[in-house]
Amino acid sequence: MFFYILFFIFEHIFNRNPNQSFKNMSSSKLTIAFTVVLLLFNFITANAQIDESKPFVYLQSGNIVYSNNIRVTQSLFKEQLVIDLKRYDMNEIKFINDGNGLYANTLGVYNRRRSVFAERTVKGPVNVFEMLEISVTNTPRGGSSTTRRNLYFINSSYNALTYMRPKYLEPLVLNNEQSMMHVNKGQKYYTKSIIYSSTALASFLTAIVSFAIGVASIDDSGYGLDFNPVPLVIIPIIGTGVGFGTAIAANLAMKKMDKELLKSIEVYNSAEVNN
Numbered sequence: 001m002f003f004y005i006l007f008f009i010f011e012h013i014f015n016r017n018p019n020q021s022f023k024n025m026s027s028s029k030l031t032i033a034f035t036v037v038l039l040l041f042n043f044i045t046a047n048a049q050i051d052e053s054k055p056f057v058y059l060q061s062g063n064i065v066y067s068n069n070i071r072v073t074q075s076l077f078k079e080q081l082v083i084d085l086k087r088y089d090m091n092e093i094k095f096i097n098d099g100n101g102l103y104a105n106t107l108g109v110y111n112r113r114r115s116v117f118a119e120r121t122v123k124g125p126v127n128v129f130e131m132l133e134i135s136v137t138n139t140p141r142g143g144s145s146t147t148r149r150n151l152y153f154i155n156s157s158y159n160a161l162t163y164m165r166p167k168y169l170e171p172l173v174l175n176n177e178q179s180m181m182h183v184n185k186g187q188k189y190y191t192k193s194i195i196y197s198s199t200a201l202a203s204f205l206t207a208i209v210s211f212a213i214g215v216a217s218i219d220d221s222g223y224g225l226d227f228n229p230v231p232l233v234i235i236p237i238i239g240t241g242v243g244f245g246t247a248i249a250a251n252l253a254m255k256k257m258d259k260e261l262l263k264s265i266e267v268y269n270s271a272e273v274n275n
Contacts, residue, residue, distance in 0.1 A: 128164065164261050166190055169186075178271075
C-alpha cells in the first residue's frame with residue numbers, strides 16, 4: 001500500500017515520464033516529493049500499534065522507547081528521566097507507561113513551564129487522565145482556605161491532552177446523542193461555575209479594598225474620632241463571606257460538570273466498543 005501511494009505521487013501528481021531520471025526533475029518537485037514521503041512515514045509511524053504490555057516512553061518528538069529500566073532522577077535544578085542510562089528532560093516526555101499505568105505530561109495545558117503528569121483512569125476511544133490539585137486562598141485578615149479538586153484531562157489515542165471541558169469533549173462524542181445530552185448538562189454547570197468564580201473574586205477584592213480604606217482612615221493615635229467601622233469591619237466581613245460562599249458554589253458546580261462529562265465519556269466509550 002505504501003509503495004502504491006509513492007507510485008501515485010510520482011506518476012500522477014508530478015506527471016513524471018518513466019524514462020526521465022531524477023536528475024532532470026526540478027528541485028521544487030523533488031522537495032515536494034521528499035516532504036510528502038516524510039509526512040506519510042510520520043503518519044504510519046504515529047499510527048503504529050503501541051504495545052502497552054511493555055514499559056515505554058513516548059517522546060514529544062513522536063519516538064517510542066521501550067525499556068524495563070525507566071527511572072526518575074532529581075538533580076539540583078530539575079528532574080530527569082533516565083532510560084537505559086540515557087537522560088531526557090521531563091519536558092521531552094509526552095507519555096510514560098511504567099508497567100502499572102499510563103501517565104501523560106500536562107505541559108502546555110496545566111502548566112506552561114513545568115512537567116506535571118496525570119494518570120490515565122479511563123481507557124477507550126476517549127481517554128481520561130486525572131490529577132489532584134491543591135490550591136490555597138488567602139483571606140484579607142491573614143487566614144487561608146485550602147481547596148482540593150480532581151482535575152481531568154482528555155484525549156484520543158496518543159494525541160495531545162486538553163482539559164475535560166464541554167467544548168473540547170463535544171467534537172469527540174458529537175455522533176452520540178446520549179453523550180451529547182450529558183455534554184450539554186455539563187456546559188450549564190460550567191457556565192454557573194464561571195459566574196460563581198467571578199462573583200467570588202469580586203467579593204474578595206471588594207473586601208481587601210474596603211479594609212485598606214478603613215485602615216487608612218485611622219489616625220496615628222489609634223481609633224480617632226473619624227473612625228468608620230463600615231469599611232474596616234462590616235464590608236470586609238460581608239465580602240469575605242460572600243466570596244467563600246460563591247467559591248464553594250463554583251467548586252460544587254465544577255464537580256457536577258465533571259460528573260456529567262465523565263458520564264458522557266462512559267456512554268460514548270461503551271457504545272463504540274459494542275459497535
